[in-house]
Amino acid sequence: MRMLMLAAVGGALEFYDFVIFIFLADAIGMIFFPPDLPEWLVTVETLGIFAAGYILRPLGGIVLAHFGDLFGRKQVFAFSILLMASSTLAIAFLPGYRSIGVAAPLLLLVLRIMQGIAIGGEVPGAWTFVSEHVAPNRVGFACGMICAGLTIGILVGSTITTAITALLPTDHFLRYGWRLPFLLGGIFGAIGVYLRRMLQETPVFVTMRTRKLLVPEMPLRVVVKDYRAGVVISVLCTWVLTASVVMLTLMLPTVLEQSHTISREESLIAASTSTISLTIGVVLAGVILDRIGPARVLVLGGLMFACGDAAFLELAKPGLEHLYLLSAVVGFSGAVASAVPVVMISCFPPPVRFSGVSFSYNLSYAVCGGLTLVGLAAFLQIDPLSHIYYLLFVSILETALGLYLWTVPSALRFQRRDPEGPVSKAAATG
Numbered sequence: 160m161r162m163l164m165l166a167a168v169g170g171a172l173e174f175y176d177f178v179i180f181i182f183l184a185d186a187i188g189m190i191f192f193p194p195d196l197p198e199w200l201v202t203v204e205t206l207g208i209f210a211a212g213y214i215l216r217p218l219g220g221i222v223l224a225h226f227g228d229l230f231g232r233k234q235v236f237a238f239s240i241l242l243m244a245s246s247t248l249a250i251a252f253l254p255g256y257r258s259i260g261v262a263a264p265l266l267l268l269v270l271r272i273m274q275g276i277a278i279g280g281e282v283p284g285a286w287t288f289v290s291e292h293v294a295p296n297r298v299g300f301a302c303g304m305i306c307a308g309l310t311i312g313i314l315v316g317s318t319i320t321t322a323i324t325a326l327l328p329t330d331h332f333l334r335y336g337w338r339l340p341f342l343l344g345g346i347f348g349a350i351g352v353y354l355r356r357m358l359q360e361t362p363v364f365v366t367m368r369t370r371k372l373l374v375p376e377m378p379l380r381v382v383v384k385d386y387r388a389g390v391v392i393s394v395l396c397t398w399v400l401t402a403s404v405v406m407l408t409l410m411l412p413t414v415l416e417q418s419h420t421i422s423r424e425e426s427l428i429a430a431s432t433s434t435i436s437l438t439i440g441v442v443l444a445g446v447i448l449d450r451i452g453p454a455r456v457l458v459l460g461g462l463m464f465a466c467g468d469a470a471f472l473e474l475a476k477p478g479l480e481h482l483y484l485l486s487a488v489v490g491f492s493g494a495v496a497s498a499v500p501v502v503m504i505s506c507f508p509p510p511v512r513f514s515g516v517s518f519s520y521n522l523s524y525a526v527c528g529g530l531t532l533v534g535l536a537a538f539l540q541i542d543p544l545s546h547i548y549y550l551l552f553v554s555i556l557e558t559a560l561g562l563y564l565w566t567v568p569s570a571l572r573f574q575r576r577d578p579e580g581p582v583s584k585a586a587a588t589g
Contacts, residue, residue, distance in 0.1 A: 162292055163301055165354050166236075167308030170285045172351040173240045174312030176247040176344040177278045180209050180271065181409045182320040182427070186337040190255040191264045199540060202413075206533050208268050212275030213528040220521035221379055223280025227513040228378040231364055232288045235280055235513075237355040243277035244348020246270045251341035282309065283517035286500035291361035291509070296449055298504070299456075303445020303497035307438045313408050314434040319343065321427040363509050378514035382507065386515055389506030392570060393519030395560055396499045399460075400520075401528040402553040403493030406546060407467065408434045410535060411489070414546050415474065425482060432483045433490030440494025453498045453505070453571070457561025460495025464554035467492020472547050495557060502564065505574035512573075 180187065187208075188201040196204075219239075227235040250270050256263045285308075289301040319340050327336040367373055374381055382390065406414075411433055412426040421429070448456045470488040500516070507515030531549070538545035564570055 162358060163289055163304050165358055166285055166289050167304050167311075169236070169240055169308075169351040169354050170281065170305055171308040171312035171315065172347040173243045173278065173281050174309040175316045176243045176312075176348055177212065177274055178313050178409060179247075179316040179320065179340045179344060180212075180250075180274075181206075182316055182412070182430075183337050183340065184209065184413070185423075186333060187267075189333060190337065191267055192256055194256075203533060203537060204264075208264065208271050210528075210530070210533050211268055212271045212278065214525045215272045215275040216279035216521040217518070217525050219276030219279030220283060220517035221279075221514070222276075224283060224514040224517035225378055227280070227284060227287070227517075228511055229373060231360050231368075232284060232291070232513065233355075233358055233360045236284050236288060236358065237352060239277045239280040239284065240348055240351040240355055243274055243281070244345050244352065246273035246277065247341050247348060248345025251338045251345060279521045280517065283503075283513060283520050286504060287513045287516060288358075288361055290500070290504045291363035291512075299445040299448030299453070299497065299501055300442070301445070302500040302504075303442045303448070305500070306441040306445070306497045309404075310408065310434055310438040310441065313404075314431060314438065316340065317408075317427060317431045317434060321424065321431065324427070325424060367509060372510060374510045378511040379518055381511045382515040382518060386507055386511070388570065389503075389515060390519045392560070392564075393503040393506055393516065394523040395556065396502050397520045397523035398527045399457075399553055399557045399560070400496050400499045401524055401531060402464075402550060403437070403496040405528055405531050406535075406550060407437060407490055407493045410531075410546070411486070414535075414539065421474075421482070429482055429486040432486040436487040436490030437493050437496070440491040441497040444494040445497040448498055448501060453501045453574075454561050454564035454568070456498040457495060457502075457564065458558055459561075460498060461554050461556075461558030461561060463492045463494060464550065464557055465492075468547060468550040468554060471550060472544070501574075502571065505571035508573050 184202070184205045188205040192201050192204060223235045223239060247270075250267065253266055253270070254263060259266075282305075285305045286302055289305055290298050293301045323336050323339055324332060408430060411430040412423070415421040415426040415429055416423060444456055444460070467489045470485045470492070474482070474485055474489075503516045503519060504512060506519075535546055535549065542548075
């Protein structure tokens with residue numbers, strides 16, 4: 160449990176660093192872009208820089224996972240949070256457009272790319288790390304705890320942003336207040352680096368290294384050559400995950416403000432409520448998954464996602480009541496997020512697990528996560544219910560994935576059923 164808590168807390172601190180950008184999008188747009196640009200264009204360009212962190216995630220994921228499969232999970236785990244902390248701290252001291260002109264958004268883009276590279280190795284690394292430490296009948300709970308840690312990072316970012324926005328006058332907030340969450344992020348990252356030093360290498364990797372079962376060639380090449388079906392399943396699962404994270408938490412304030420005409424402060428509180436509900440949901444779903452398996456959880460999750468979509472639709476009605484109750488329903492509907500890492504881990508054998516999960520996850524997140532942000536920001540100008548249609552599609556995709564894995568259990572042939580301390584030759588070679 161100590162290992163699990165350390166991994167989850169580190170993930171929370173790193174995810175905080177990654178997501179505070181979106182909660183400060185309005186201020187960042189005013190600080191880093193010309194004041195004469197149309198508001199909608201500033202929003203799209205700001206979200207475009209945020210999306211750049213997603214688009215460059217595959218690069219970080221591929222490189223960091225490569226070293227994680229060859230030299231160990233722990234070292235990569237420590238490096239990713241160090242890179243995130245340093246780039247976040249640099250944003251806190253970055254001059255705005257009025258000071259250095261077009262160099263301001265360009266430097267912001269570079270630092271955002273560094274954050275994307277860092278997070279590209281963090282999340283798959285955390286899932287791989289904890290799944291190889293715990294007993295097979297606790298993998299769902301372990302992955303649920305990691306997902307909860309990530310959502311807590313989102314919650315802390317939302318809470319700190321809300322507090323600073325409420326406490327500071329607008330001119331003070333634009334002058335220096337927006338920098339404070341990034342400054343705190345650098346400090347949190349340093350704490351995360353210290354915590355990561357306490358972790359031990361996974362027993363699975365130690366056994367593979369002792370028995371010389373590590374892959375002799377580039378791990379990603381093995382993944383693409385031998386485990387293409389696992390990549391496809393993992394990409395689709397990540398698509399579901401992006402909707403849970405991006406739509407139900409990160410984009411919620413923007414959607415509520417622009418489409419549902421809800422105030423900024425109410426929108427941020429609603430996002431925090433949704434995130435708390437999601438945090439509870441992913442842990443409960445992880446416990447249930449250990450009893451009934453990931454396929455059934457995905458099917459149930461698809462139905463829950465449809466309920467969350469209905470709650471989102473209710474938010475669009477005039478004369479809204481029960482804003483925060485509906486926001487809690489929206490967040491809880493994303494509980495299936497904890498099933499996604501269990502499915503992905505079960506698609507790849509231990510010697511290439513980190514690379515397989517990381518490549519699939521980051522490739523899908525770059526496309527689905529990044530384009531969802533920019534695409535929805537644009538489509539909301541055309542149809543204020545665009546997000547409703549998108550979430551309905553994701554709920555159908557989620558149910559279809561669950562039914563497929565239910566009827567074709569061999570798709571998850573590397574799911575841990577015995578203690579995986581001694582890694583078998585068959586598991587190592589696939």
